[in-house]
Amino acid sequence: MKNKSENDLIARIERAFGGTKSHALRVAMGDDAAVWRPPTGIELLLTCDWFLEGSHFLRGKHPPDAVGWKCLARAVSDVAAMGGHPRCFLLSLGLPRVLTGRWLTDFLHGLERASKAFHCRLAGGDTTHRDRVLIHIAVVGEVPPGGAVLRSGARPRDEIYVSGTLGQAERGFRELRETRGMARPATLALRKHLYPEPRLALGQWLANNRLATAMMDLSDGLSTDLLRLCRASSVGAILESDSLPLASVAHTPDARALALHGGDDYELLFTVRKHQARALPQQFQQLRLTKVGEITRDRKVLLRNAKGKTVPLFSGGWDPFRRSR
């Protein structure tokens, strides 16, 4: 729709969220900055994520409702990975004029549902015109002082765990590419690709019980992300290829490769001291927790197959500067 002004757009976003002020969020949209009164005695978590047409989603295939859900879900997943609680977010949009009608309505609907589900309120943002959709989400969360679980706390002999199953979102992305027109969450894999669930409750539980020594979310694929965790902790690891929790529907020959290198799962990768591992349930709120390897002193990160043969793990995950999808 032409001749929509930026003011109109901001008013529509505010309406979609049914007003954005609260006791803690004294000023949200419509001023130079949002004003938020944090509780006393907490530490803040600050994180942000791009979600760009062509790079992170396809306008003709990803339903706008899923785009709205997912852009917030993946940013909130970083808060889950620190063991924190999301509180509010800034939404920045670059939109083509043709998308300020129905597309925007559906996008805001998905975003608003995610905002409610994750208890993360819209606090403000910035809007501009652009030929291809640009989305940027910045999230503010909180943790008790000293309570954030970093990537750097893994120690030799710690056990390595992942939540849920791996590779399913990447499979969903393949299914989406083979779909004609707009995708629907018709399969579990497509559902996981379109509507990922950040593991907030698990992250908070692991942090509150001081069980995880290091933690991060799996956004770029296990092979890439485990290397990052090991580098941050100055350790190595042995990953057991046969232990990877493949999705139950994963009967394709490359299920293991998908689990190793597939991105977008937003499961948690975490390490636990050997003597504390017994405190871990096999499932946390219906979410499987699987031991996939062990941290080593030697800084090499190795993959061991069922026959006991080890090979160096190579980073085969998503890196926007090395390849494009």
Place this chain on the structure above:
Amino acid sequence: MKNKSENDLIARIERAFGGTKSHALRVAMGDDAAVWRPPTGIELLLTCDWFLEGSHFLRGKHPPDAVGWKCLARAVSDVAAMGGHPRCFLLSLGLPRVLTGRWLTDFLHGLERASKAFHCRLAGGDTTHRDRVLIHIAVVGEVPPGGAVLRSGARPRDEIYVSGTLGQAERGFRELRETRGMARPATLALRKHLYPEPRLALGQWLANNRLATAMMDLSDGLSTDLLRLCRASSVGAILESDSLPLASVAHTPDARALALHGGDDYELLFTVRKHQARALPQQFQQLRLTKVGEITRDRKVLLRNAKGKTVPLFSGGWDPFRRSR
């Protein structure tokens, strides 16, 4: 440079800032989220801004050093407009591979100088590959509880003030467009366009002394921004055309139009109770403060010329959804 990975890029950004941790910023780059311990008894300011190639700057004309300075300066200006202190920021970059060499070095140099000048530390961000440069800055600032100056506090009979001179940055943008190749800050106007100075000290002084009843920064032009302030405060205004502080070098016939509608000045627009106006100096730290009009009960926003004739003020400033530069 090809084959640069995202990890390399993040490491370079961190090096350019000489390490980013501090006592308050316990974790900055390199983890899922930054961890910041805010002082007790404050309110947080949250604001963000796009800075996009083609929309907000031109790759061939704006020096990367100025792009780095300005992207942070304009986001920090929103904190100044609330009377707050900037504390830290998240930098999100979308970069073409050809710009990850010298361009990025110069960009980070300008950004790092701005970060030092505004006492606003890099806390994290996100990087991705993109054909045209995308920059997004999210800033976290702070104010004493209840101390933020909003847009909504203007009351009838309040006097309207602006800092500095108006229209100079827009003139600088014209000079830049007429330049062949990369612009240099050769004139005052170009300097103001390329290296704007957020009015942090003035904003903080007005807030601390409870002098400003409403305040915002002039980013989109006085005519657009005054209308926004009046709408937020449910009031009108009479703007005195002859009182506008034109830049001293502004001898072009359209100097007044530039002062009314030109964007990017990042001066402060604020209102003061009539009886408190005498507490305002004519200059604050060499920065001129000029009365340009008065708030009215009637919601119309009018422009009055030297002969006393009034016309409705139309919003002629920058709106990305109505026109492009």
